[in-house]
Amino acid sequence: MTPAENGRLAGIPPEAFPAAARRIMARCDELARVTAGDGQITRVYLSPEHARVNRLAAEWMREVGMSTRLDAAGNQLGLLPAVDPDAPVLMIGSHLDTVIDAGRFDGILGVLMAIEIVRLLRVPGGDDRIWYSPFGFGIEVAAFSDEEGTRFGKALLGSSAIAGDWDDEWWRLADADGVTLREAYREFGLDPGRVGEAARTSEQLVGYLEAHIEQGPELDRRGEPLAVVSSIASARRFQITVEGEARHAGGTPYDMRRDALLGASEAALAVERICSSEHHIIGTVGQLEAFPGAVNVVPGEARFSIDLRGEFDGARDAVWERLSRDLDDIMGRRGLRWRPREVHSAPAVFCDPLLQDVVRAGIGSTLPSASEDPLTLFSPAGHDGMAMGSVTPVGMLFLRNPDGISHHPDEAVSAADVAIGLRALAEAVAHRGAESGS
Ligand code: GLV
Ligand code: MN
Ligand code: MN
Numbered sequence: 001m002t003p004a005e006n007g008r009l010a011g012i013p014p015e016a017f018p019a020a021a022r023r024i025m026a027r028c029d030e031l032a033r034v035t036a037g038d039g040q041i042t043r044v045y046l047s048p049e050h051a052r053v054n055r056l057a058a059e060w061m062r063e064v065g066m067s068t069r070l071d072a073a074g075n076q077l078g079l080l081p082a083v084d085p086d087a088p089v090l091m092i093g094s095h096l097d098t099v100i101d102a103g104r105f106d107g108i109l110g111v112l113m114a115i116e117i118v119r120l121l122r123v124p125g126g127d128d129r130i131w132y133s134p135f136g137f138g139i140e141v142a143a144f145s146d147e148e149g150t151r152f153g154k155a156l157l158g159s160s161a162i163a164g165d166w167d168d169e170w171w172r173l174a175d176a177d178g179v180t181l182r183e184a185y186r187e188f189g190l191d192p193g194r195v196g197e198a199a200r201t202s203e204q205l206v207g208y209l210e211a212h213i214e215q216g217p218e219l220d221r222r223g224e225p226l227a228v229v230s231s232i233a234s235a236r237r238f239q240i241t242v243e244g245e246a247r248h249a250g251g252t253p254y255d256m257r258r259d260a261l262l263g264a265s266e267a268a269l270a271v272e273r274i275c276s277s278e279h280h281i282i283g284t285v286g287q288l289e290a291f292p293g294a295v296n297v298v299p300g301e302a303r304f305s306i307d308l309r310g311e312f313d314g315a316r317d318a319v320w321e322r323l324s325r326d327l328d329d330i331m332g333r334r335g336l337r338w339r340p341r342e343v344h345s346a347p348a349v350f351c352d353p354l355l356q357d358v359v360r361a362g363i364g365s366t367l368p369s370a371s372e373d374p375l376t377l378f379s380p381a382g383h384d385g386m387a388m389g390s391v392t393p394v395g396m397l398f399l400r401n402p403d404g405i406s407h408h409p410d411e412a413v414s415a416a417d418v419a420i421g422l423r424a425l426a427e428a429v430a431h432r433g434a435e436s437g438s
Contacts (some may be wrong), residue, residue, distance in 0.1 A: 020116040021419035032104040040101040046184040047144035057143045064119040065131030072198040074145035074160030082138040090206040093142030103411020114141040137206045141354035159387035164199030205392035215381040215405030225417045227375040228395035233309040234348035239279030246300025258335040261290040264302035280311040314433035355395025
């Protein structure tokens with residue numbers, strides 16, 4: 001029997017899942033050691049660490065019989081072909097880049113789970129050194145190069161290139177050292193002029209599936225290991241500059257001060273006040289700097305970020321309008337000027353009903369009773385599916401993250417949950433295979 005038979009897994013011994021989960025946990029530890037940070041996990045787009053994790057991922061992809069390639073945007077890809085070389089592929093994956101001082105599972109887990117899915121589902125060809133997908137589609141594992149946007153501010157650069165949504169304006173983005181995206185491409189050995197070659201068409205893809213730790217506490221609170229994702233929040237990110245006047249900290253009376261940092265601080269409180277009063281809108285100020293940054297000078301300039309998310313694009317945009325009016329008031333009252341620069345925008349993505357169903361069926365197969373209904377969650381966290389959604393149907397599986405902490409070194413997932421998650425994901429892929437009639 002092949003794993004695809006009747007859309008169910010067959011011939012896979014139950015102990016294969018915990019064994020694969022143990023390998024994944026060990027490899028998460030191995031990838032965590034590839035970092036630019038001293039005692040921290042920090043791995044950004046087009047860095048030497050990015051090249052090193054790509055090489056490791058490629059090695060592990062080849063180990064399970066995939067052919068590998070680095071695409072024109074630095075995404076590491078592995079292919080388990082269908083018997084028909086012209087068949088489209090189901091892409092499964094996540095990202096290998098991180099935030100600053102990250103945990104070891106955000107993104108990484110999804111890439112490593114995808115590789116193990118290939119190990120679990122592949123079938124031998126005539127020559128036993130060649131492996132095939134048992135379905136009418138190939139399986140392509142994607143280790144996306146930039147989901148977080150840590151280095152250039154704009155997130156989802158790797159998956160946007162694959163979705164064919166590259167914007168040439170992005171070449172001018174610069175990192176904290178002033179290195180532009182275009183220069184970073186060249187330093188990494190990529191040709192900016194060829195980024196379009198990373199793009200896929202809808203005809204080449206059956207869909208995109210991703211497993212990811214939940215980056216909040218819902219699963220942990222409910223005592224469930226897995227959830228189906230219904231949609232991914234829309235996002236906008238801004239860099240705000242506030243201009244006031246730098247003056248002597250001792251000699252300047254309060255009625256003469258135009259303190260940019262106080263304006264920015266009041267703005268940060270407005271972000272909290274306005275966003276927390278709206279359903280499924282989340283706003284965060286994660287960066288705040290004062291200039292000239294001297295202890296005895298009233299700050300003449302402040303720069304801060306706003307990360308805005310919402311379940312629906314319209315509600316998110318309405319909140320931004322409201323926030324902008326509040327910032328006009330705050331800055332006007334304090335004699336300050338402000339200007340926003342939008343560095344990232346991505347629409348909400350609704351997971352494909354069919355892929356939600358196959359993920360639900362996959363989770364269902366791991367539940368003790370067929371009458372139990374798997375949990376469905378909306379994702380306020382961003383994922384590569386936000387970019388992939390413009391070219392192909394997207395489905396996601398969430399795994400429990402104890403305490404829900406993420407973007408932090410304490411981020412966690414248990415090997416037992418990874419084993420259950422692998423089973424659910426393998427079942428989901430098999431169900432998708434059955435839908436295609438294979
Ligand atoms: C990515 O993890 C994001 O949601 O910012
Ligand atoms: Mn993240
Ligand atoms: Mn992630």
